[in-house]
Amino acid sequence: MTVKVELMDDGTNPTAPVSFFDPSLKEVRQRVFYQWTRTLLILCVFVFGVLSLFWGAQYGTEAKYPALKVWVVDFDGQVDPYRSNDTIVGSAATDATKRILQSDGLHLGYTIKSPADFNYDPSAVRQAIYDEHAYAAVIIKPNATTLLRDAVSKRNTSYDPSGAIETVIISARHEATYFTYILPDLAILQSMVLAEFGTQWVRSLTSSVSNLSSVPPQAINPGIGFTTVDLRPFAPAAASPAVTIGLIYLIIIAFFNFPFMMPIHAQFMKPDGHPPLKVPHWLIWRILSSIVAYFLLSLCYSLVSLAFKIPFSNDSASDVLPANNPNAYGRGSFVVFWMLNWVGMAALGFPCENMAMVLGFPWSSLFLIFWVITNVATGFYAIDLAPNFYRWGYAWPLHRIVDALRTIIFDIHSRIGLDFAILFIWIAVSLAFYPFAAFIMRWKMKRGI
Numbered sequence: 075m076t077v078k079v080e081l082m083d084d085g086t087n088p089t090a091p092v093s094f095f096d097p098s099l100k101e102v103r104q105r106v107f108y109q110w111t112r113t114l115l116i117l118c119v120f121v122f123g124v125l126s127l128f129w130g131a132q133y134g135t136e137a138k139y140p141a142l143k144v145w146v147v148d149f150d151g152q153v154d155p156y157r158s159n160d161t162i163v164g165s166a167a168t169d170a171t172k173r174i175l176q177s178d179g180l181h182l183g184y185t186i187k188s189p190a191d192f193n194y195d196p197s198a199v200r201q202a203i204y205d206e207h208a209y210a211a212v213i214i215k216p217n218a219t220t221l222l223r224d225a226v227s228k229r230n231t232s233y234d235p236s237g238a239i240e241t242v243i244i245s246a247r248h249e250a251t252y253f254t255y256i257l258p259d260l261a262i263l264q265s266m267v268l269a270e271f272g273t274q275w276v277r278s279l280t281s282s283v284s285n286l287s288s289v290p291p292q293a294i295n296p297g298i299g300f301t302t303v304d305l306r307p308f309a310p311a312a313a314s315p316a317v318t319i320g321l322i323y324l325i326i327i328a329f330f331n332f333p334f335m336m337p338i339h340a341q342f343m344k345p346d347g348h349p350p351l352k353v354p355h356w357l358i359w360r361i362l363s364s365i366v367a368y369f370l371l372s373l374c375y376s377l378v379s380l381a382f383k384i385p386f387s388n389d390s391a392s393d394v395l396p397a398n399n400p401n402a403y404g405r406g407s408f409v410v411f412w413m414l415n416w417v418g419m420a421a422l423g424f425p426c427e428n429m430a431m432v433l434g435f436p437w438s439s440l441f442l443i444f445w446v447i448t449n450v451a452t453g454f455y456a457i458d459l460a461p462n463f464y465r466w467g468y469a470w471p472l473h474r475i476v477d478a479l480r481t482i483i484f485d486i487h488s489r490i491g492l493d494f495a496i497l498f499i500w501i502a503v504s505l506a507f508y509p510f511a512a513f514i515m516r517w518k519m520k521r522g523i
Contacts, residue, residue: 117440120440120443120444124443124444124447124448125447127447127448127451128447128450128451130451130460130461130463130464131451131452131455131460131464132455132459132460133460133461134461135255135459135460136180138458138459138460138461139180139181139182139183139255139259139459140181140182140183141183141458141459142182142183142209142251142255142256142456142458142459143182143183143185143207143208143209144182144183144184144185144208144209144210144211144212144256144259144260145184145185145186145187145199145202145208145210145211145212146167146168146171146184146185146186146187146211146212146214147186147187147188147189147191147192147196147199147211147212147213147214148164148165148167148168148186148189148214149164149189149194149196149213149214149215149216149218150163150164150165150214150215150216150217150218150219151164151216151219151220152164152189152194152216153189153194153216156216156217156219156220158219158220160219161218161219162219162222162271162274162275162278163214163218163219163222163238163239163271163298164214164218164219166267166270166271166274166298167212167214167239167267167270167271168186169270170263170266170267170269170270171184171186171212171263172186173266173270174262174263174266181259181262182209182210182255182256182259182260184263185208187199196213196215196216196240197394199211199213199242200242200303200305200393200394201393201394203242203243203244203305204244204305204306204393204394204486204487205393205487206244206247206486206487209243209247209251209252209256210241210242210243210256210260211241211242212239212240212241212242212260212263213239213240213241213242214238214239215237215238215239215240218237218238218239218298221233221237221238222235222238222275222293222297222298225289225290225292225293226279226283226289226290226293229288229289229290230290230293231290233290233292233293234292234299235292235293235296235297235298235299236299236300236301237299237301238298238299238300239267239298239299239300239301240300240301240302240303241260241264241300241301241302241303242303242305243256243257243302243303243304243305244304244305244306244486245304245306245307245308246306246307246308246480246483246484246486247306247480247486247487248456249308249314250454250455250456251456251459255459264300267298267300268296268298268299271297271298272295272296272297275294275297279294303396304396305393305394305395305396305397306396306397306400306484306485306486307396307398308484309398309399310383310384310385310399312379312382312383312384313379313384313483313484315379316379316384316479316483317476317479317480317483318454318476319454320378321453321472321475321476322446322450323375324372324375324415324418324419324422324475325422325426325442325445325446325449325472326442326446327371327375327419328368328371328419328420328422328423328426329422329423329426329430329442329445331364331367331368331371331423331426331427332423332426332427332430333430333435335363335364335367339356339359339360339363342356342359343356353512353516357508357509357512360512361505361508364420364423364424364427365420368416368419368420368423369416371419372412372415372416372418372419373412373416375415375419376408376411376412376415379411380408384483385399385401385483386401386405386407386408386411386483387401387404387405387407387408388400388401388404388407389401389404390402390403390404390485391485397485399484400484400485401482401483401485402481402482402485402488402490403482407482407483410482410490411479411482411483414475414478414479414482414490414493414494415475417494417497417498417501418471418472418474418475418497420497420501421471421475421497421498421500421501421504422445422449422471422472424500424501424504424505424508425445425500425504426438426441426442426445427504427508427511428504428507428508428511429441429511431511431512431514431515432511432514432515434515434518448467448470449470449471449472449473450472451464451467452464452466452467452468452470452472452473453467453470453472453473453475453476454472454476457473469496471496471497471500474492474493474494474496474497475493475497477489477490477493478490478493478494481493
């Protein structure tokens, strides 16, 4: 058998390997260098720009501390039958708060509120915290000074100093913000209140009580204390992936639905022993099949949380009483949880499908990175602490998913109607753009782009 070998004009074999700097590769080298440089420049600009969105969400956080509102409400001596103009506990708390506000140091957004704003009802303050009008409240009890003085005059050995002041929080609202910023700052306020109160109380005791040995020790020192009331504690720890990092996989799963399913869908359009499917019917099939795929994938995603015993069958609880692991919808909470993940996956997935058709591979991978970073930056971090630029995050899908998930799992203040509405808007806009994205994809395929 003979093999015909075609030679170039210079007598060389064009299929034989040559060195990198061979003259015959001059045009290829120039083209490769240009494409390599252009692609690397695009990737560098993309990395810098998109990662800046993530880093920027935490930029200037300290300057935004005042956005974390904390109310100080002095009921001491303001409510019958404890009315009095001679109080010491409430004035110590408000004086310490004023000193913090007058200082130049970083601090939370403390506001001294009048008990009249809450109709002289301490439970109304708790309700306001549950409704997320503020992040925390420091409530000086109506009988704080009265019980303290009674403990001294009546030698009440059962006096509990911690009942004087109550700090109300709701850590399930955003546990990272509470444990990183709010609780440490509240500890500073508490120490200042105790220091302010201590000097006044010792002076009062020494001038009015001749025999301090007969006074219950806890009424002398510390005299008063704080009780932290967490209306909705963040627990169990297994719930953390469901409302934080685990949601990244919800985006990734939704994204990879397209490359896995597209070769299957393409069989309808290839006239391989059968006529091709009409394009409108093909688009309807793709949309409906994606919705069903998201339905089943979201079920598997949701079952992981159920398998690791995140509570989904507890009754809801009172807004103003602490409760561990209450669920907003009782025994129906898991179904609502699943439906939210289904709608959320569709809201995250259909934009990915559109961009995959418009950009093609590998460029659609850059959209996935952008999509993950922008959703994480506005979904996992408190937007109150981010620069004002990030206010668009309130409309981003993952922020609404996280907000609704915390309502379902922890029974915190509900905005679930708004959450679902925004997710449905994302789906509607994506579906409206879907035919145009499919047209662009087919146009690029016909031209070999």
